[in-house]
Amino acid sequence: MALLALTTVLAAACADPSGGATTTITLYNGQHAQTTDALVAAFEKESGVYVAVRSDSEDVLANQIITEGPSSPADVIYTENSPALETLQAKGLLAPVPATTLAAVPSQYNSPKGDWVGVSARVSVLVYNTTQLTPSQLPRSVMDLALPRWKGRLAIAQGETDMQPVVASIARTHGDAATTRWLQAIKANAGDNLYPNNEAVTAQVNSGQAAIGIINSYYWYRERAQVGPSHLHSAIATFAPGSAGTVIGVSGAGVLASSTHKAAARAFVAFMVSRQGQQIIAHSDSFEYPLGSGVTTAQPILPFSTLRPAPLTVAELGTGATAIALLQKANLA
Amino acid sequence: MPSATAVSTPTTPTDPPAPGTPVLGRTRRPRVLWALSSAVAALLALPLLYLVAQSASTGRAHLVHLVFRSFTFALVWNTIRLSVAVTVACAIIGTAAAWLIERTDLPGRRIWAVVVVVPLAIPDFVVGFGWVSVAPAVHGFLGALLVMSLALYPLVYLPVAASFRGADPGQEEVARSLGLGRLATFRRVTLAQARPALVGGCVLVSLALFAEYGAFEILRYQTLTTEIFFESQRSYDLPVASSLSLILVVLSLAVLGGDAAVRNRGRVTRSARATRAGSLHRLGLATVPASLALLALVVLALGVPIGVIGYWLVEPGTTTLPAATTLVDAALTTAGYAAGAGLLATALALPVALLAARHPRRSTRTLERSTFIVQAIPGLIIALALVYFSVHAVRPLYESTPLLVLGYGILFFPLALVAVRTSVAQAPLALEEVARSLGRPPLVVWWRVVLPLIGPGLAAAFSLVFLSTVTELTLTLVLVPTGVQTLATQFWAFSSDLSYGAAAPYAAVMIAIAVVPSYVLGRWFDRLPTRSNPTVPGSGS
Numbered sequence: 021m022a023l024l025a026l027t028t029v030l031a032a033a034c035a036d037p038s039g040g041a042t043t044t045i046t047l048y049n050g051q052h053a054q055t056t057d058a059l060v061a062a063f064e065k066e067s068g069v070y071v072a073v074r075s076d077s078e079d080v081l082a083n084q085i086i087t088e089g090p091s092s093p094a095d096v097i098y099t100e101n102s103p104a105l106e107t108l109q110a111k112g113l114l115a116p117v118p119a120t121t122l123a124a125v126p127s128q129y130n131s132p133k134g135d136w137v138g139v140s141a142r143v144s145v146l147v148y149n150t151t152q153l154t155p156s157q158l159p160r161s162v163m164d165l166a167l168p169r170w171k172g173r174l175a176i177a178q179g180e181t182d183m184q185p186v187v188a189s190i191a192r193t194h195g196d197a198a199t200t201r202w203l204q205a206i207k208a209n210a211g212d213n214l215y216p217n218n219e220a221v222t223a224q225v226n227s228g229q230a231a232i233g234i235i236n237s238y239y240w241y242r243e244r245a246q247v248g249p250s251h252l253h254s255a256i257a258t259f260a261p262g263s264a265g266t267v268i269g270v271s272g273a274g275v276l277a278s279s280t281h282k283a284a285a286r287a288f289v290a291f292m293v294s295r296q297g298q299q300i301i302a303h304s305d306s307f308e309y310p311l312g313s314g315v316t317t318a319q320p321i322l323p324f325s326t327l328r329p330a331p332l333t334v335a336e337l338g339t340g341a342t343a344i345a346l347l348q349k350a351n352l353a
Numbered sequence: 354m355p356s357a358t359a360v361s362t363p364t365t366p367t368d369p370p371a372p373g374t375p376v377l378g379r380t381r382r383p384r385v386l387w388a389l390s391s392a393v394a395a396l397l398a399l400p401l402l403y404l405v406a407q408s409a410s411t412g413r414a415h416l417v418h419l420v421f422r423s424f425t426f427a428l429v430w431n432t433i434r435l436s437v438a439v440t441v442a443c444a445i446i447g448t449a450a451a452w453l454i455e456r457t458d459l460p461g462r463r464i465w466a467v468v469v470v471v472p473l474a475i476p477d478f479v480v481g482f483g484w485v486s487v488a489p490a491v492h493g494f495l496g497a498l499l500v501m502s503l504a505l506y507p508l509v510y511l512p513v514a515a516s517f518r519g520a521d522p523g524q525e526e527v528a529r530s531l532g533l534g535r536l537a538t539f540r541r542v543t544l545a546q547a548r549p550a551l552v553g554g555c556v557l558v559s560l561a562l563f564a565e566y567g568a569f570e571i572l573r574y575q576t577l578t579t580e581i582f583f584e585s586q587r588s589y590d591l592p593v594a595s596s597l598s599l600i601l602v603v604l605s606l607a608v609l610g611g612d613a614a615v616r617n618r619g620r621v622t623r624s625a626r627a628t629r630a631g632s633l634h635r636l637g638l639a640t641v642p643a644s645l646a647l648l649a650l651v652v653l654a655l656g657v658p659i660g661v662i663g664y665w666l667v668e669p670g671t672t673t674l675p676a677a678t679t680l681v682d683a684a685l686t687t688a689g690y691a692a693g694a695g696l697l698a699t700a701l702a703l704p705v706a707l708l709a710a711r712h713p714r715r716s717t718r719t720l721e722r723s724t725f726i727v728q729a730i731p732g733l734i735i736a737l738a739l740v741y742f743s744v745h746a747v748r749p750l751y752e753s754t755p756l757l758v759l760g761y762g763i764l765f766f767p768l769a770l771v772a773v774r775t776s777v778a779q780a781p782l783a784l785e786e787v788a789r790s791l792g793r794p795p796l797v798v799w800w801r802v803v804l805p806l807i808g809p810g811l812a813a814a815f816s817l818v819f820l821s822t823v824t825e826l827t828l829t830l831v832l833v834p835t836g837v838q839t840l841a842t843q844f845w846a847f848s849s850d851l852s853y854g855a856a857a858p859y860a861a862v863m864i865a866i867a868v869v870p871s872y873v874l875g876r877w878f879d880r881l882p883t884r885s886n887p888t889v890p891g892s893g894s
Binding site for chain 2: 046052053054057072073074075076077079080082083084086087088089091092093104107179181184212214215216219220224229239242243245246339340341344348351
């Protein structure tokens with residue numbers, strides 16, 4: 021059924037009047053290159069549409085699109101987190117995603133307005149050094165990381181986009197005042213262990229420079245793949261079910277309002293959430309959770325169905341502005 | 354050193370010209386130079402224009418709330434104190450290395466000359482990452498001071514070395530024969546000759562520190578620029594990021610004001626074209642400590658990053674990320690962009706340097722200084738400014754090779770200008786005027802007289818811009834033609850995937866192709882008539 025829908029969209033794509041012999045669409049890619057390359061290769065083979073990929077960090081790409089305005093060469097944007105897409109949507113730079121495409125993904129992972137679709141998910145977890153800590157010593161709540169016992173042992177990447185969902189979730193559950201106090205406490209606990217990104221937090225916890233940190237789970241899988249089992253001195257763990265620290269972040273894609281190849285662009289986005297596209301994500305080593313067409317991943321440690329995430333919605337996270345304001349108030353940004 | 358002029362030739366160009374000075378060149382109205390220089394200055398003002406427009410595009414209350422808070426003042430202080438400390442360190446390291454390599458009989462000078470500039474060719478990410486992995490204690494102010502001094506001293510070394518190379522050796526000899534001691538000669542003659550280069554290099558270092566981002570992020574040192582990146586990348590708040598960048602512009606105006614105050618004291622000009630090399634200072638017993646000092650510098654500056662790259666090469670982790678290019682393709686693309694950028698920036702710098710040096714007035718100096726401001730603006734903001742103007746004015750060129758090379762030309766223009774103006778300031782106007790008065794056509798005069806005189810400066814300019822372009826990432830990612838990979842972008846793709854083993858060869862090739870221009874230029878300088886017969890007094894010849 022999904023395949024049939026895809027074929028229909030592809031037929032429409034090939035009839036794209038501006039396309040000529042071969043249609044080329046431009047993808048502004050903020051996701052990890054593996055996932056994107058695999059998706060693009062399969063889509064090109066399937067559709068005959070050529071996808072020119074331009075990779076950069078999602079925030080630079082979003083700023084670039086904002087600056088380009090209606091002249092943007094981009095047809096599709098694919099980001100690691102939802103705030104970048106929500107920002108573009110708020111500025112009216114995205115075109116609506118067809119309902120059939122949105123329907124492939126549970127609605128809580130799509131834009132409430134319908135201008136972008138969720139493609140994969142990531143979850144915030146604890147990463148801890150296994151020679152310094154045992155599972156029983158781990159905090160049950162993210163709020164406990166503010167306790168004095170973590171002084172000098174905590175690592176965070178306060179400036180990462182991935183931090184915003186956690187902050188927004190804590191604010192939703194515990195209120196702004198408690199969140200500000202928490203941010204000030206974890207800033208003090210982290211001391212010098214404030215890192216630019218999750219990769220660094222993971223590596224520093226694995227090497228023992230810090231004992232514990234907050235990351236998105238797939239960074240640990242990547243670290244494991246990179247260093248190999250003999251150099252792995254870390255593990256991941258979740259917070260208590262439903263508590264504020266466990267947040268689902270959504271990576272998604274949208275079609276630009278200024279795209280001159282909308283049919284082909286929509287076909288590509290539809291392909292990303294199709295069964296075939298989602299299988300590619302499930303089997304690639306981006307270590308994220310597929311969201312659409314009923315596909316699940318075989319990641320061994322934390323199956324998606326067992327996660328009991330905090331109730332923060334994509335709409336509540338929005339552009340991340342609330343979380344950023346709190347980070348700024350705590351002088352963490 | 355106000356007394357420096359005492360032993361230099363009295364051709365100090367002031368306005369109006371001193372009596373008895375040749376005035377032929379200066380009486381002609383430099384219309385063409387003015388037109389060219391104004392066009393260059395206008396091009397370089399584009400990022401500034403963008404900053405002002407962006408800052409003005411939002412409500413004042415919002416700006417005041419986010420810009421004028423105590424956190425901003427703390428960041429300004431962080432920026433200033435690091436900038437001062439690193440500039441002083443680079444001035445000392447760069448000048449000492451340049452003197453040892455260009456003016457003494459240090460063994461292996463040519464090899465040293467190539468090796469000491471290589472730090473410019475190592476991406477700041479690799480440097481920062483290397484230090485953080487090898488010595489986690491390296492962070493914060495002292496860590497940033499160490500890492501940035503070791504990364505930026507070539508910005509002082511290159512222009513000062515070019516200046517030493519082109520300096521008139523006769524002046525030192527005269528000073529010595531008049532009974533001035535070694536140290537006094539160095540201070541009052543050698544250093545005075547290199548003053549424009551030294552001051553220029555220091556300006557480059559301090560402005561480069563204002564705009565640095567990648568290394569500070571890893572070293573966990575917060576400056577205005579790290580906050581500018583946060584505002585633009587996390588909040589998508591370009592107006593606030595632009596307003597914070599304008600603070601950097603104000604700081605850079607202070608630096609340029611300081612440059613104006615010191616640079617024009619004690620100007621030194623060569624009295625004649627140096628047709629022979631100056632005698633090289635004999636180091637004697639000092640050879641060993643001097644060599645060891647240079648070795649220590651190179652080990653500190655290169656050992657850590659190259660060691661990390663070597664480790665990645667030897668212990669390659671697994672990667673499933675297919676390379677979007679090959680090493681050879683990426684190297685050729687990168688070398689092509691870097692050569693284009695080097696040529697363009699040098700060509701753009703030439704009229705500005707000539708105008709400011711040959712027609713020194715308040716107006717020409719102001720025009721020249723205005724072109725330095727771009728050095729203090731973070732690369733991402735310059736990239737977005739170019740996106741804005743090219744999308745609106747030259748849409749077909751957007752994300753094309755010419756626009757990317759133009760972007761590099763703007764980004765690295767100040768590096769080229771410092772190197773070019775050093776040589777132009779040293780080149781005696783009298784020779785050119787004599788040649789003209791003998792009836793030689795201007796082009797012939799240029800080719801036969803001016804070009805050989807300013808050649809070392811042009812070559813140093815090309816080299817500086819080439820090296821800097823090879824590792825440039827921020828602007829490259831924004832403006833590179835879609836689908837094209839450079840060494841830096843492919844390195845970035847692998848390293849952001851934690852695939853350091855796959856990334857390492859790209860970093861290694863960056864360093865390898867950076868060695869090429871340094872080596873070739875070194876050989877070329879050696880073959881120049883001025884250096885064909887380096888003599889060492891008392892060496893038995």
